[in-house]
Amino acid sequence: MTIVDTTPAETVLSVSHLTTSFRVDGEWKTVVRDISFEVKAGETVAVVGESGSGKSVTSLSVMRLLDPRASRIEGQIIINGQDILALPEKEMRRVRGNDVAMIFQEPMTSLNPVFTIGRQISEVLIRHKGLGKAQARAETLRLLEKVRIPNAASRFDEYPHQFSGGMRQRVMIAMALASRPKLLIADEPTTALDVTIQGQILDLIKQLQQEEGMAVLFITHDMGVVAEIADRTIVMFRGDQVETGATAEVFHHGKHPYTRALLAAVPRLGSMAGQAWPLRFPRVDMASGTLTAADSVPDTVEGGKTPVLSVKNLVTRFAIRSGLLGRTSGAVHAVENVSFDLFQGETLSLVGESGCGKSTTGRSIARLIEPLGGSITLDGFDVLNLDSMGVRSMRRSVQMIFQDPFSSLNPRMTVGAAVAEPMIKHRLANHKAARQKAAELLDRVGLSPEMMDRYPHEFSGGQRQRVAIARALALNPKVIIADESVSALDVSIKAQVCNLLLDLQQQYKIAFLFISHDMAVVERVSHRVAVMCLGEIVEIGPRAAIFANPQHPYTQKLIAAVPVPDPARRGLRRNAVIDELKSPVRPLGYAHPERVYTEVSPGHLVMAADQT
Incomplete structure (x- = not known):
């Protein structure tokens, strides 16, 4: 007889009524309003929206990485049972090092150019796990191999500029995984990457999540990436959470006009079958969700003549x-x-x-x-x-x-x-x-x-x-x-x-x-x-x-x-x-x-x- 484990997954991150404001010209300007969601162990939740929607501010609020002198975070953020808004900064650094890790969009600005990548990953293990240098080196090599960096041993002493963009992002993932966090926040980790490297990084995050049972909060504006990686999706628009649900439900039965507009604007490979000339994108009003169908562009090519x-x-x-x-x-x-x-x-x-x-x-x-x-x-x-x-x-x-x-x-x-x-x-x-x-x-x-x-x-x-x-x-x-x-x-x-x-x-x-x-x-x-x-x-x-x-x-x-x-x-x-x-x-x-x-x-x- 097969026994099925019906134990509900542990809630790793719980965000309730999160409101984040910035001080601008002496006044508080609210940029994220009343956001609530949960991320369970082994689950991927995507936060989607365009620039200015508040998705990155949400992730930075969860990590408490905003300048406390110019920002104000209200509501409740619980990570592994701890209300992190009530923690002193010293204790919060321990949470960042052990319980939650973050991958940023541009790895070159996140990696220190004057230190080797081996030293930068080892530093996490020495500081947060108390490992000695030899142990930290061995564990760093294991992590580099885990994120599929070829010839990891020979690349331990190389600097960030000696790596391609895709390989630098792998180094960032290795660094994030060093302390085996229960929650991984990935803020646009594939936006700047080539399509083949992006595919490899998405595969890698899926596999590592499966092996480690991590919860993943994935911030992006790429709906193709959301469809491939997310169990649930949160849609944000101008600081508000306008729609939340299972990814398939949001994609196929999105209720909010902005959700429908966002999906309508996504270019889909294969949509040009049978189309002779270039095709305009549908003209979408993002606020109302109204859609004007795409039309083809008349042939403008003056072929057969001398090329320009x-x-x-x-x-x-x-x-x-x-x-x-x-x-x-x-x-x-x-x-x-x-x-x-x-x-x-x-x-x-x-x-x-x-x-x-x-x-x-x-x-x-x-x-x-x-x-x-x-x-x-x-x-x-x-x-x-x-x-x-x-x-x-x-x-x-x-x-x-x-x-x-x-x-x-x-x-x-x-x-x-x-x-x-x-x-x-x-x-x-x-x-x-x-x-x-x-x-x-x-x-x-x-x-x-x-x-x-x-x-x-x-x-x-x-x-x-x-x-x-x-x-x-x-x-x-x-x-x-x-x-x-x-x-x-x-x-x-x-x-x-x-x-x-x-x-x-x-x-x-x-x-x-x-x-x-x-x-x-x-x-x-x-x-x-x-x-x-x-x-x-x-x-x-x-x-x-x-x-x-x-x-x-x-x-x-x-x-x-x-x-x-x-x-x-x-x-x-x-x-x-x-x-x-x-x-x-x-x-x-x-x-x-x-x-x-x-x-x-x-x-x-x-x-x-x-x-x-």
Whole structure:
């Protein structure tokens, strides 16, 4: 006879009527209002919502990591039977070290760059578990192996900068698990990661939770991740808890308008089946939940003519110098023999993991990085043979939109001045005319001209990206290189910005080189797709052919790793091979072998798999 354990799971975290406020200009401003929920042992509860919804403030309140001089936490937070709001700070440090641990979004800012990763993990064990140095080292190696870091023993004495983003996040997970906490809080732990690395991290958290019986509080705005990892979901909107329930129930029968709007805005891989041209995202009002159906973008590609951009055998390498005299000992082969054409009104997406060379390709085309060889023809310019004045003139035809608009906008310059500046510098307009055109451009990208005298810090991330797009349009470019331009945006803002780019393409016949690792967005906005790995294009072809019939193993791996917003995939294990992207570093004199491509269908070219 089989005996079934019906003992209810222990409640690890209980939050009752949590209200968090910040002191602003001498007054208390409430940012989280009356939140209540529980997380049981072995359970994953996801807190979802867009930037400003209060989800991260909720997690920081649970950890008591907010500055007590500028914040106020009310209500009750019980961890393992202790009311942590009543504990002195010294006792709270013990709780943080032993009972609860946290993984943050950006591991590079959480790891100390001057200490080895082995020392940083060992410190947790020495301080909180009282282990000696030898014991701490042995346990650290076990943890590094547990989080699937290859060659853990040889990497113990390496520094954070020597690890990839995915491997640094694994180090953070190892550090969080060092004291075997009963509760793990993961605050956007996969947002900044490539899709394949994200899949590996999600698999790892699921497996470790199963082995350790941990409770997990998972903070994210990615509904695909929520569907795959969460038992229950809490939806937050502007500081309020608007919906709570089993994940499948929230996804299939969400009652609150914001929940339905959030789900409607999520790009779904496979939604483009049978669709010939790019498709706009549904236009969603996040406050009311009203939805305007997506419509396709009419064909704007002027194919068969001379391409507006032609790249042939582009090579970009970075020298590696070593020794006392700084002699060149090798090179990073960032871009190797890359070739493609881009036509007016077309979107060609470059996809691949971090380090594959896609951003370097974009920057080489704009001569922000000097290529080593090949040819680039842009709107009649032989780009690689231009002098400084020629490059300046060429950049009227090609503009870039970067991933982080805050770092690409001058914080001392109003947005009106930032948009007008290119026109003034290129002598296309005087100050008055440039300012008038800047107001028109801001209006065109959905911002009020009255905002011209504001500074970048006064805008949200999505609004700043709109300013960056307006600035890129100021010179009437033929080509815009969008380098991860929507990766850091909330799902609804991402949809709005993508729709804006499609509208602008339709109106001005702009050609886009769209650089991204978000495969669901790429499927939606592209005419053609090029897949890059280790500096080379391994597959290129029409969007429908790449997504419906991927031929190269690397392309298949990228597509398979995309999280799908379907709770039926809860508990799915991808069982992806845990390895880091191979190094593009080559010794002096290394010659790349000649590559052979096979045309599997019209315009669909694939590199032989045994060549990568």
